[in-house]
Amino acid sequence: MSQQRVVVFGGGGGASIVLQALPKHIQKTAVIAVTDTGRSTGVARHIGGDMPAPGDIRSTIASTARDERMAQLLQHRFGPDGMAPLEGMALGNLMLAALYRELGSFTQAVATLARMADTSATVLPVSEASSQLCARLIDGTDCVGEVAVRTPRKAAISYCRLEPVVRALPEVIQAIHDANVIVIGPGSFYTTIHAVLLPEGVRTALIETPAHVVFVVNTTTQTGQTEHLDSVGHVSHLVSLLGSGVIDTVILNTSPPSVTQRERLTQAGLQPLTATDVECATIQQMGVRVIAASICETGNVTRELWNKQDTLRHDPVLLRAVFSALFPA
Numbered sequence: 001m002s003q004q005r006v007v008v009f010g011g012g013g014g015a016s017i018v019l020q021a022l023p024k025h026i027q028k029t030a031v032i033a034v035t036d037t038g039r040s041t042g043v044a045r046h047i048g049g050d051m052p053a054p055g056d057i058r059s060t061i062a063s064t065a066r067d068e069r070m071a072q073l074l075q076h077r078f079g080p081d082g083m084a085p086l087e088g089m090a091l092g093n094l095m096l097a098a099l100y101r102e103l104g105s106f107t108q109a110v111a112t113l114a115r116m117a118d119t120s121a122t123v124l125p126v127s128e129a130s131s132q133l134c135a136r137l138i139d140g141t142d143c144v145g146e147v148a149v150r151t152p153r154k155a156a157i158s159y160c161r162l163e164p165v166v167r168a169l170p171e172v173i174q175a176i177h178d179a180n181v182i183v184i185g186p187g188s189f190y191t192t193i194h195a196v197l198l199p200e201g202v203r204t205a206l207i208e209t210p211a212h213v214v215f216v217v218n219t220t221t222q223t224g225q226t227e228h229l230d231s232v233g234h235v236s237h238l239v240s241l242l243g244s245g246v247i248d249t250v251i252l253n254t255s256p257p258s259v260t261q262r263e264r265l266t267q268a269g270l271q272p273l274t275a276t277d278v279e280c281a282t283i284q285q286m287g288v289r290v291i292a293a294s295i296c297e298t299g300n301v302t303r304e305l306w307n308k309q310d311t312l313r314h315d316p317v318l319l320r321a322v323f324s325a326l327f328p329a
Contacts (some may be wrong), residue, residue, distance in 0.1 A: 003027050004327060007179040007211070009126075009196050011036075012059025013313070014187035018216065019064055019121050021319035023327050028121035029175045030064070032056045033187075033196035034106075035133040035162070037146045050130045051100045053146075056192070057110055057125055058092035065117035074117065107169060124175065127199045129166040133191060135159070150191050152224040152269065160194045168199040176205040181326060184247075185216040186314055189226045189234060197241060206246050214249045214326065216319075219296045220311040223269040231279045239286060247288050251322055252280065255294035257312060270311060295319050 005027045008018045015030050022028055034052035058074055065071035074092030092113070099109035107128050114123050135143040137155040149160065176182065187193050197203060206213060217234050221227050226234065235250055252275035257265060265272060280290045295318045 004180045005029070005175075005178055006181045006183060006327070007031060007175050008121075009182065009184045009193070010187040011192035011196070012056035012063070014185055014192065014216070015056075015060055016063035017186070017314050017316050017319065018183050019060075020316040021314075021323055023320070023323070026327055028064075029179075030060050030121050030123050031126050031172050031175065031196060032060050032123065033192050034125045034127060035131060035146050035191070035195045037132070051097065051109075052106050052125055052127060052130050054093045054096035055090070057123060058090060058096060058113075060121075060123050061110075061114050061117050061119055062092060064119040064121045064123065066120060067116075067118045070117040074113075107171070122175075124169055124172055126168055126172055126196045126202065127166045128169055129164075131162045131164055131166045131199075133195045133198075134161050134163050135190060136161070146191050146195070150188065150222070150224045154224065156228045157190055157225065160190050160198065162195075162198050166199050168201040168205075172199075173201050173205045176202070176209050176211070179209060179211040182206065182209065182211045182213045183216060184213065184238070186218045188222055189218065189229070189237075191225065193238070194241065203242055203246075206242055212248050212326070213246055214251060215247050216251045216314065217253070217273065217275075218311065219253045219273055219314065220265060221271045221273065222311060227269070227271070231273050231275055232282050234273075235283050235286065235288065239288075245287065249289040249291060249326070250283055251295070251319075252283075252290060252292045253294070253296045253314070254292045255296045257296070258298070261312060265312070272312070291322055291325075293318070293322050295322060 007029045008015050009031045011033050036053035036055045062071045062074040076091045078086040078089050080087050096109050099112050100106050103109050133146045135149040136158045138158045139155040143149045185193050217231055254275050256274045257272045275292045280292050283290050295314050297313045297315045
């Protein structure tokens with residue numbers, strides 16, 4: 001039996017968790033969003049000369065690096081001491097910017113840094129071209145740039161687009177066609193999941209591929225993006241983007257947050273997405289298989305995410321148990 005190939009679509013956090021959860025015998029490819037305009041990433045994009053966003057790429061390379069020292073260096077952030085413009089800058093973002101300037105290709109820069117880190121997965125930017133994520137709100141307002149798209153206290157998002165429109169990397173399209181299984185998410189619903197699926201060629205390839213397509217739904221809402229959506233809403237919006245029949249299986253979390261977790265979420269304006277029997281039945285009526293399981297992290301961990309919300313994450317060990325049914329040894 002040939003080795004199974006799994007392609008993971010997402011950003012630095014969610015994709016990294018899925019890659020950790022996948023069995024070791026599987027050939028893994030991570031396709032990563034490149035439209036982030038956050039603090040460190042935004043500065044690095046400018047240094048690189050309008051290159052695609054490096055932040056999620058850097059995080060994915062670090063999380064899959066076999067070289068532990070390199071992983072630490074990639075994630076190292078400069079503190080307030082020293083040059084003020086470098087405060088908060090991740091070293092890995094600077095390395096990608098330097099490689100981009102030296103090589104003239106973001107794809108080659110990513111591949112070079114991945115070799116240096118000795119990654120356990122192939123890491124691909126979804127596109128070689130620089131683009132901005134934009135959103136049209138239900139009140140007709142336009143939001144330009146990833147930071148604006150995720151800004152809280154605005155009308156609900158109607159749809160997202162890229163400006164300019166860019167084509168997906170040919171290697172990404174080939175990976176989709178060659179895959180046995182494709183995993184989408186978890187991750188910020190618009191600024192990561194939509195962003196990584198919008199480049200031209202991705203959605204057509206997902207329609208054409210014989211691979212089994214899995215959507216891992218988030219464990220919480222996100223202010224500025226999905227405060228208006230429950231689990232069913234997440235699935236139906238993704239079905240609208242990709243088309244009916246593309247998503248084969250949805251994975252939902254069933255474990256409610258602890259009291260402390262719920263209090264932290266409420267303070268941040270977040271709500272847990274804990275699947276109910278009614279939600280599962282509704283999604284199944286869309287023609288999508290539902291796997292509902294306890295896959296959320298426990299404990300009361302808080303993280304510094306550089307102006308991004310700290311949601312509850314999936315537990316890679318619990319998620320691996322779910323994946324074991326999809327990936328026989």
